Amino acid sequence: MESIVTTLASFWYLWLIVFIAPVLTAVARLLKPKVKGFEGEKMIQLHLASLDKRRFVSLHDILLMTDRGTTTQIDHIIISTYAIFVIETKNYTGWISGYEKSKEWTQTIYKVKNRFMNPIRQNYGHIHMRALDHFMAWRFRPPRRPAWCRCGRKSLP
Numbered sequence: 001m002e003s004i005v006t007t008l009a010s011f012w013y014l015w016l017i018v019f020i021a022p023v024l025t026a027v028a029r030l031l032k033p034k035v036k037g038f039e040g041e042k043m044i045q046l047h048l049a050s051l052d053k054r055r056f057v058s059l060h061d062i063l064l065m066t067d068r069g070t071t072t073q074i075d076h077i078i079i080s081t082y083a084i085f086v087i088e089t090k091n092y093t094g095w096i097s098g099y100e101k102s103k104e105w106t107q108t109i110y111k112v113k114n115r116f117m118n119p120i121r122q123n124y125g126h127i128h129m130r131a132l133d134h135f136m137a138w139r140f141r142p143p144r145r146p147a148w149c150r151c152g153r154k155s156l157p
Helices: 002-010 012-048 119-127 130-136
Strands: 056-065 071-080 084-090 095-097 104-109 112-117 144-150
Touching (some): 012 071, 012 084, 084 119
Parallel strands (some): 084 144
Antiparallel strands (some): 056 071, 071 084, 095 104, 104 112
16 A cells, blocks of 8 residues: 555656646636737737827727726727727637627637627727716817727738
8 A cells, every 4th residue: 555655656746737737727718818818909009009109199908987987998099180099909710790789799710609799889888988088188189980900810891
């Protein structure tokens, strides 16, 4: 009996792999969407950094308080004399389907379907917030233009 315990103890690293690997895999699956979202936002931020600094001001990852007392996060705000552009970034792969006025859109990857909030409606809520008015506090109010970006190999029309 003692030799079995000694043998098992000598292979402690195998026990570590057997019990820790599934936990790490589960954690990685939970964090993957957040990491992909962060990567997409940073990719768009890099593109926006190439805008003429004399004509455009870029703000990123803005957290605002809503009228209901909750918070909302705006990925990117571009301020110019032409307009204020409020950009919502999505870093999704697969087939994306949905209508402009639908509450949710669907992502399909190999027959697996996931629903997510319609980014057009989400962004509409951002541009019509009083909190955004207070945040901007400009003497002139250029028109606001909603936009959303899909990161990846292909772009939508």
